[in-house]
Amino acid sequence: MREEFDHIVIGAGMGGLAAACLLVKKGRRVLLLEAHTAAGGCVSYFARKRFLFDAGATTLSGMGHEQPVQRLLRTLGLDLPVRRCDPGMIVHTAGGAIPRWSDPERWGETAARTFGGARQRAFWSKVREVSSEGWRASAALPFLPLDSLSAVASLPGALRFAPLGRHLFRSVGDVLRELGLGDDRRFRSFIAEQLLITAQSDPDDTPFLVGAMGLEYPADTWYVDGGLNALARAMQQWFTENGGTLMLRTAALSVQTGPVHAVTTDTKRVFHARSVISNATGWSNRELFPSMQRFFDKEYAGLAGWGAFTLYVGLRNEFDDGGSPFHQIITDEPLPVTGGRSFFLSFSHPQDASRAPEGYRTLTVSTHVPDPHRWRELPEREIAERKQALTDAALAIIGLHLPGFAGAEKPVVMTGTPVTFEHFTRRPFGQVGGIPHSMHRPLFAWPGWRTGTKGVSLVGDTVYPGQGIPGVFLGALNLVRALES
Template sequence: MNNRQNEYDAVIVGAGMGGMTAASLLSRDGYRVLVLEASHVPGGCSSSYYRKGFVFESGATTLIGFDDHQPLKKLEDELGITIKKEAIDPSMQVHLNGRVITRWRDREMWVKEAINHFGEAAEQRSFWKKAFYVSDVVWKVSGKNHFFPPLKKRDWFSLFKNDPRDALVLPYAASSVRETAVQSGISNHQFYRFLDEQLLISAQSRSDDTPFLFGAPALTYTNYTNYYVPGGLLNMVQQLQEYIEQRGGALNVKEKVTGISRNREDTYTIHTSKNKQYRTGLVISNIPVWNMEEVTSGSIRDYFKQEAGKYTRAWGAFTMGVVAEDVFEENMSLHHQLHLSQEDAIEGIDSGSLFVSISRKGDTDRSEEGKRVLNISAHAGTDFWFGLNGNYDRLKQKTEESILGLMREKLPGFTNAKIHMAFSATPVSWSNWVYRKKGRVGGIPQSMSRSLLDWTPNETPFGGLYLCGDTVYPGQGIPGVTLSGFNVYYRVKRKHNNRARNH
């Protein structure tokens, strides 16, 4: 272990956007950083992969976070880079009961659209006014309160630096999205169905169990600037990889961390699947809390067993990749939510909709001219798919065929599109791809039963061991995990700044 090559100022476990954010910021400050990733590409659930000449996203996904007070804009500003991206508008189209609801970015246009489809004009205006207000405050406040949830007195005192007027949103932590809509006077049951499926893809929970404090940003993300990354989200992650490597850091893929052991001198030894060991005084884990129990021991293992036990409810996903002939309309939205009726129910699928992302027309880095790449995603129960045993392959094929059938019915243009490739993945696949325990993706679902303060924090009780990613505060989504990378960075800097060497 005296070999200098195996010693790093910081080792980041997992190359998701949370870990890559923290690694980039520490690299900028002179830390010698090593990022270890079990998969063959970085990015985790915010990435892309190649298959038979085409580039697929890890899942059907949208990208925001570059507007004022949002974490990806801050990351660009802090690193002095510009992530290659293209703005898209509208953000999404929702297909519900034969109607197409367009999620316009412009707030007034969206409110008029909602009124057009759901009626109750005054009530809709009241609800969305609250949602925009709460969302804007949450982005502003979360972007400057990096020591939340508070662990020590100084963390609590730092909260008093906020504008007292922003505290007016706190009561919305105790009111669900559904309760807030009811209080606004909305009675249209189709609107509540719309809310449930929109929240499920952004907050991992439905309107009756999502606090409005979190639900407002989840519902209004289409009203901020949405982006498309040419060539796939992997290109965004690789820009951060290049930044780290240019500053003396390293990112090793296909090198799974198999053990994290604490040494007497308050340093850590990281053991990997390549039979290598790395020594560091600072470990930042970007892998889910459920996985940490498997790679730790003693009191550290006990801590993560307790933390993981808080979150027994989490989603898996049934996803598909499709390559289809490009017969779609020129200005067709790149993101679609297809609502399913009771007659459309698919065994193994637990959401009431399919979410579809389509590659941009002319993006030849993802597909050859004349073809488009589609990613489809739906929520799925992990226990169901892991418990199928001999029926797994049969049901996977049946589910895939059912989804393609519904796509032909509900996605404009897809009926006439020749399919050149189609394949699917279940939570079992996801556990093998990105090594998340039981294939749980999307983070921890929001819940009315969990306090704002009852989140796994970035800092653990063990000196030098920190956390980021979608199973710690603030939770889901690319902006959320990027914010977690900032939060862990500031905690590290407050306690370990003197550990950076001069390189």
């Protein structure tokens, strides 16, 4: 008997999972295919010696009323066990620790005191203003991206957001210079490393609209009890309990496009639907859709993402985290191997007993790795040497900034590289976090959910609006609203 659905979603990463849930909410028959043993994609988890680790050093943001995570949770009626973190993040530099307070006034005072001058207040006020308007626009204009700014202007209600357009064509660096902050090397380094977490680009190559939304994120972070994958598990449960069909350990191998699309899996089953939504990366889709290779070659020509080195530590809770589970450490000197200048740290909450034995906590550390494809070519001995060099550097640097960390018992110390990430996530070359933003590629010119093939749509972090859970949730919200319109 032919197995047919209204929609087939390929990949239960957070974007695919969100799209699948939203379509089930609309009453559609949805099949969700996932190659791995659980949903979540890049926010998956693993256990070692009674420690439960997030695969990546990540946080949850986008919880404001008009922001994507809150909108999705509200739509599905999910009540997530979350804790707001304040400070949302602590940034460590050679000059000391800088708490990213959630209260704008308190953060403005901290920034002015740390970096000096009233210009700091002007900059962060502008960041907050543009970020807030950007989120309002994202909720009001669900059919982005379009082919041009003139097409955006044709959308109902779009003209009220017209002033935002100028912030696509000036960079964060431009705004720093306009406010007389461009020559402040310490502040510029701070901004550059904060942007690397979100926009994954430097101040001169990050459009101010994107940069403003990204720079607000560290002040608005939330901790999910059970780790970030608890969100994926809650959505997976909601999907199946509300009539969705989930097939784990079932990889889509190819899609034959036509009036009714046929999806062939590695279990030798074929499923049919008039709508196929791929949550695979743009690079993976080239192999998944043989008849659409030219489209994906054109859309993703010259585009590449970062890789990551990750360090997983289970340790006794005998250190001072400063009141936040999330930290960024910015170094004066380049790190070994990667040449980067920062580590991002994500600790389990001290009151979250589900992730570590009593009296212990988990830590996931991450730093960006350029040219992750090169790690494939390395001999095992060189990979081992690189892992050891980065592990030693990370542990030493963290020990300098977090009192008690160096001496705390650490029964688990493990590492991950782009090769590891590629193996477990099937993302080409272990690329993480989607496509870095760029002044040379405005948001309206990003690859979008449309493919030009009827009934084939895209979601995830390699299509508009990009990386992070807020980004892929916004993409899913936009996609489903467009499909249902």
